[in-house]
Amino acid sequence: MNIVALFKLVPDLVEELEIDQNGTALNTDFLRLIINEFDDHAIEQAILLKERSGARVSVLGPDIEGADDVLYTAASKGADQVIKLTGDFQGKANNHAMARAVASTLKELQADLILTGVQANTDLDGSMGALLAEYLDMPYVGYVSGVNTVDGKVVARKEYPGGLVAEMEIKLPAVLGIQAAEQPPRYVAVSKVRQAMKTATIEERPLAEADLSGGSTIHRMFKPEAGTRAEMIEGSADEVAARLVGIFKEIGVL
Amino acid sequence: MNQDIYVVIEHLRGQVADISYLMLVGARALAQTTGGEVIAVLLGHDAQGLANNMAANKVLYVDHPALAEFTSDAYQKTLAGLIREREPRAVLFASSSIGADVSGVLSARLNLPLISSCQSFSADGRPISQICGGKIMAESDLPDTTTLLTMIPGGYKPEEGQSGKAPEIIKMEAPSLDNLRVTLKQYIEPEAGDVDISKEPIIISVGRGIQNQDNIEIAEELAKALGGVVAASRPVVDQGWMSTSRLVGKSGKKVKPKIYLALGISGAPEHVEGMGESEVIIAINTDTNAPIFNVAKYGTTIDLFDLVPALTEKLREIKKA
């Protein structure tokens, strides 16, 4: 079975985000990109499936700064093939464009099961997985937190609010949007990643021309209005603790 | 294309989700700018009664045994035909386990634009989305064709989408729903857990800022001193540091305590969905720009590892006195 895990890189939300001069996009000059956390779970789920039932795992993502790191890390976790998609639209492309372009690469790879993060923090035109599934004419199930393969099918744990889970049976080939792997993404030592840098080869595949239709035009981008912002309590830990005690008393829980 | 706004009603096991009513309110706001009607779209089996309380001009109801429980394939097929045939101005889906399985696929299948994570509409009908974990808002142009949107909570009140009376219901023909690629095998009930956090008046909630499992103890100490319980954000639960029954948010429980003390939680929309209606939210987060401060009543940027022990100590002294 061929499993492909797809990732993208997104702004690290720990950093301060700036909006560009036109006021319609993020300022990417100093933007620090990291792997979309749910894609990291998708890679972990792919490796878990390989370990459990044997599979060939390919990991692929766009050729943006940070991609090599993700790919070598994936190789050190056990991915058999790591691929970088080269093209000129990089991080700017919307998910429709990306999904259309990636679809043709995925056909070449003859993927039976495609796993990708259920969403990414920059998604503005839906999530990759659902779009991709349709461009490949495969079924899609998202919000998945556990996958098992059983002859020609997968059984996925689909999450609903409140901890309710639906077990869905899905015919292969299929695309799943991963919310969480069955276990948290494993940690790999830097030395193992370094070793992968020597032994693994990152393949490059050119992406088809970007077709942006299906997205929308951003009229204005802004930070949430501060109108409702919290009353900030300043001072030392002791002073702040004292004020909080005061607040607890006002509310009547003390 | 007509000017009507369709709302795909989300329901699970006989319960209409709050977000469905909220979307009816959003649809009304959008319909006022387009001049069309608000039309609820209900898919199910023997589920017509679910429409009884909807603030919509009409309900389009499709009944079929294959629609009794949600599966992506059956919903996609049914809605694809309906949208293609009736060409509304916009179709609202919930940004949820159900809506997200359907909206993206339909966008690709019908070649229609999709705008996701929409929280509200501007006065001139532009969708405003919340992205980057709640740190950025994006106002999009509404494309000149039938547009699909997914909605997140926060912009409208579900109660306002409830009319108390049944709107006109129009029954629609279901398409052939054979050979589905996705089928529901079974539901697995959530674990009950030792406490029901949705009923607790005082919640101390820990996020990724707590760093590791051992550190959760300081939150437990604080909870004990204040007489509350400990809950968590998703990464803490995904790490296995706390049980799923303590999860607050979109995939966990909705809580409404008197006090919600958030320790090292950024305030991502999926978390806020579960705690935004708490009476008093107090946020402790070292990042001045953390979105949690936009929903909190009080906030402080002191390191939680300095503040929490000090606070616990003060509370203990008071108890002793």
Ligand SMILES: Cc1cc2nc3c(=O)[nH]c(=O)nc-3n(C[C@H](O)[C@H](O)[C@H](O)COP(=O)(O)OP(=O)(O)OC[C@H]3O[C@@H](n4cnc5c(N)ncnc54)[C@H](O)[C@@H]3O)c2cc1C
């Ligand atoms: C479909 C879907 C459903 C989801 N459902 C849920 C859900 O039900 N519940 C949920 O919580 N999330 C949910 N999420 C995940 C959500 O998107 C966020 O990833 C998550 O809420 C982030 O958790 P966090 O705030 O604990 O972590 P982070 O976003 O990493 O925030 C950690 C915060 O801690 C602060 N911090 C760090 N160190 C300290 C310190 N020493 N003192 C004080 N502050 C510190 C940082 O400044 C940061 O703001 C869902 C996501 C998806 C896609």
